[in-house]
Amino acid sequence: MxxxxxxxxxxxxxxxxxxxxxxxxxxxxxxxxxxxxxxxxxxxxxxxVHDRRYAELEAAGYLDPAIPWVRLTSRPWIVRDAGSRAGRRVGALPFGFRSYNWGSLxxxxxxxxxxxxxxxxxxxxxxxxxxxxxxxxxxxxxxxxxxxxxxxxxxxxxxxxxxxxxxxxxRYSGYVAWRGALPEADLPGPAEAWARDEAATVAFPGGHMIVYRIPGPGGTGTSANWVFYCVPDDPAHTLSLEAAAGLPPSRVPDGLTAQHRAVVDAHFPPYWQELVRRTPKDATYVQPVHDxxxxxxxxxxxxxxxxxxxxxxxxxxxxxxxxxxxxxxxxxxxxxxxxxxxxxxxxxxxxxxxxxxxxxxxxxxxxxxVQATPAWAALDQGALEDWWRQAADGGRDFGGRSLGERGGEPRR
Ligand SMILES: Cc1cc2nc3c(=O)[nH]c(=O)nc-3n(C[C@H](O)[C@H](O)[C@H](O)COP(=O)(O)OP(=O)(O)OC[C@H]3O[C@@H](n4cnc5c(N)ncnc54)[C@H](O)[C@@H]3O)c2cc1C
CATH class of the missing domain: 3.50.50.60 (FAD/NAD(P)-binding domain)
Structure with a gap:
């Protein structure tokens, strides 16, 4: 050979x-x-990249510690609340990941x-x-x-x-992901609304948006990377496989854009509304989710x-x-x-x-x-943890299966 x-x-x-x-x-x-x-x-x-999977891949020689990354530790789940600009946190889950800029990786x-x-x-x-x-x-x-x-x-x-x-x-899953990136300098205030190591998740009926910081292009500065998932409310907006690598805003059906705006207006706390609205259009795109x-x-x-x-x-x-x-x-x-x-x-x-x-x-x-969301606002820390354990099948494989246990033995 x-x-x-x-x-x-x-x-x-x-x-x-x-x-x-x-x-x-x-x-x-x-x-x-x-x-x-x-x-x-x-x-x-x-x-x-999950911390444990990172350790395996670095040991195997496929990830380098020198690639710029941002440490993430916690995933707060946030709902709109009349009294709070940044929303109410129903609870938080551990989120031991490193975030990367795709291009640097x-x-x-x-x-x-x-x-x-x-x-x-x-x-x-x-x-x-x-x-x-x-x-x-x-x-x-x-x-x-x-x-x-x-x-x-x-x-x-x-x-x-x-x-x-x-x-x-x-196979198309039945829903789409909107992605966007906003440079750190353009984030709305106050700074304490969202800690640097948090993967904040804004939850709404029929979906959620996860947002975390990533290194900027070429490793300079940081940006807020957000991914917003929802089921298109009009079946005519089912996007074709051609779009799977990402549709620029100019090719997204108007009705889908309107739905995105309406969800943000109706269900997002003001801080997160602003974050989405400040993201330049050309820094966003839509990806249908497939299996x-x-x-x-x-x-x-x-x-x-x-x-x-x-x-x-x-x-x-x-x-x-x-x-x-x-x-x-x-x-x-x-x-x-x-x-x-x-x-x-x-x-x-x-x-x-x-x-x-x-x-x-x-x-x-x-x-x-996304497809069968719980009544987010009714959750508390204990109920959030129970829901996650069930949703993630115990959470063992979240971030990828371990290489050593079941995925095949690496050489070193
Ligand atoms: C825009 C985008 C955003 C993503 N965001 C995330 C994320 O946030 N988190 C995450 O974990 N993963 C993300 N992913 C997925 C992740 O990048 C991939 O799962 C992972 O990188 C593995 O991709 P791949 O190399 O197998 O496929 P791809 O990155 O799709 O690469 C396939 C390559 O094959 C080339 N190619 C295709 N057909 C031919 C052909 N016939 N001849 C020659 N070349 C061909 C294509 O040009 C392309 O470069 C994203 C992917 C994309 C495209």
């Missing part, structure tokens, strides 16, 4: 991590094909990919043709390349996944990593973690198995159950926090 050729389709977070994994495992040649022609550092907004991973790996930007894989001892990639422009192993890191609409027998497709989970992470000479294999709803706090864990385990399987078939089977056995578990958790949390 050490002389083998490995292709990685997609050069985002999962793709860079998988290329690193393949190179570390000793592949003879590794080529990444990324459809986007430019750098990806401007994509996305913020993401959060990707840039650091990209820089870690060794120079021996060829990273071809602006190269789309049009079709994957699996064979008994490898796979052929058909690239834009008519070029064809044969590889011993193909890693699908090509996201929710994966061409590699489409070449597998199951060819699973993402996806393949029955198998590996088939023949194809393996899937990151969102190509499983897309869990963002409430599980595990999208980037899951992608990095997949790469960690892939490295272990490639380095320790005696054959390609053995490596693919070991990877599938380790990661398919972890993917299923986290997608299930995302669905449970989506139901509890």
């Amino acid at each position: 050490s002389a083998g050729r490995i292709a990685v389709v997609g050069g985002s977070i999962a793709g860079c991590a998988a290329a690193l994994a393949a190179a570390r495992a000793g592949a003879g040649e590794v080529v990444v094909y990324e459809r986007a022609a430019g750098g990806l550092q401007d994509r996305g907004v913020g993401l959060a 990707w840039s650091e991973l990209r820089a870690r990919v060794p120079s021996s790996v060829a990273y071809e930007r602006g190269t789309a894989v049009e079709r994957v043709v699996p064979g008994p001892d490898g796979a052929v990639l058909q690239l834009a422009g008519g070029r064809e390349e044969r590889f011993d192993l193909v890693v699908g890191a090509d996201g929710y609409r994966s061409a590699v996944r489409a070449a597998t027998r199951a060819a699973t497709v993402p 996806l989970c393949v029955p198998r992470y590996g088939e023949g000479r194809l393996v899937l990593v990151g969102d190509a294999a499983a897309v869990a709803r963002p409430h599980s706090g595990s999208g980037a973690v899951k992608a990095l864990q997949d790469a960690t385990v892939l490295e272990h399987c490639l380095a320790s198995a005696g054959s390609w078939a053995g490596a693919v089977a070991a990877y599938d056995a380790a990661r398919a159950p972890a993917g299923r578990a986290i997608v299930d958790l995302g669905r449970r949390l989506g139901r509890a926090q």
Whole structure:
């Protein structure tokens, strides 16, 4: 296997991590094909990594302590209250996460990919043709390349996944996420309304908005990163899969924009209303929430990593973690198995159950926090903790499953 050729389709977070994994495992040649022609550092907004998952991924060599981050510790749940500008806190849950700027995380991973790996930007894989001892990639422009192993890191609409027998497709959950980022300097006052280490959650009937600070672009300053979930009240606003990577405000249906404004006006305490209203329109976008989970992470000479294999709803706090864990385990399987078939089977056995578990958790949390919300204002600290234990199935997998226990053993 050490002389083998490995292709990685997609050069985002999962793709860079998988290329690193393949190179570390000793592949003879590794080529990444990324459809986007430019750098990806401007994509996305913020993401959060659970402290325990961070520790595992740093030990495995997939996260670097030098990437700028913000410490989060607590998640207060807030409802509108006539007497309070910042709202009434019904209770708070522990929230031991580090928050990152998506672009900084990707840039650091990209820089870690060794120079021996060829990273071809602006190269789309049009079709994957699996064979008994490898796979052929058909690239834009008519070029064809044969590889011993193909890693699908090509996201929710994966061409590699489409070449597998199951060819699973993402399913719309029935609700959307609005995302926005407001620079710290533009936050409304007073400063004490919201502590630096809090992931504040404004709860309303039929949804919630979580907001936490993230490092600014390039690690300079901080911004308030917010994600607002609600079920569109008009079925005509069901957004297509085309929109899954994010719709800019100009393409969001007017009725959906009006619904967002109406919920903020009716249910948000004044401080949080202002925070949303001050966010520049061009710093927001809408993402329909999807579920996806393949029955198998590996088939023949194809393996899937990151969102190509499983897309869990963002409430599980595990999208980037899951992608990095997949790469960690892939490295272990490639380095320790005696054959390609053995490596693919070991990877599938380790990661398919972890993917299923986290997608299930995302669905449970989506139901509890968006699709069938409790009477938030009637909760107190004890009732909030009970509700969360039930919603999160004990909370054990929140932020991603442990690598060591059930997700596959990392190499170091
Ligand atoms: C805008 C955005 C915001 C997000 N916010 C969060 C968050 O707050 N928290 C969190 O945990 N997760 C978040 N995620 C999800 C998280 O980033 C992903 O779960 C994680 O990074 C793994 O992504 P991936 O690399 O598998 O897929 P992607 O990031 O979708 O990357 C797939 C890559 O494959 C490339 N590609 C696709 N098809 C082809 C092809 N045929 N040929 C060549 N290249 C191809 C694409 O151009 C893309 O670069 C967000 C994702 C996006 C897109």
